[in-house]
Amino acid sequence: MQGKCLCGQTTFELNVPKIKAYQCHCSLCRMQSGTASNLGTIVPAEKFSWLSSRNHIKSWAKESGFSSDFCSNCGSPVPNKLRGMDYYWVPVGALIDVTSVEIVAHLCTDSKAVWDYIPDDSVQYDSLPDLNMFINELNAD
Ligand SMILES: [Zn+2]
Ligand SMILES: [Zn+2]
Secondary structure, eight states: OEEEOSSSSOEEEEOOSSEEEEEEOSHHHHHHHTSSOEEEEEEEGGGEEESSOOTTEEEEEOTTSOEEEEETTTOOBOOEEOTTSSEEEEEGGGBSSOOOEEEEEEEOGGGOOTTOOOOTTSOBOSSOOOHHHHHHHHTOO
16 A cells, blocks of 8 residues: 655555554654644554655654654655664555554553543553554554
């Protein structure tokens, strides 16, 4: 499946059968997404490929490790390679023609906005889960 930014200068492809995603409700993800939470997934690097040049992609990183890559032409969040790991973070809203997305967990629920709504029957983590464990869960069959 393919994805792109608003202006179309950034295009990429995922070679995965389905999308398991998470929503992170922390204050950084709220500001990065402009809404209550982001909706992301993490895929192995060998299942990710850029279809366009990356010359126009800008990156902002916090010392804590949080980083946000975005198209410098239209401002859309775009995929970024997890630092030091062979995985890419992918903003699920950028995917085109996805027929189903399974939201497996809500993260950082302790720092959600007071006006945010998280379904009671969802899997919730009050902070960030162990990253390796969580990546395995996102990529499990
Ligand atoms: Zn763009
Ligand atoms: Zn977050």
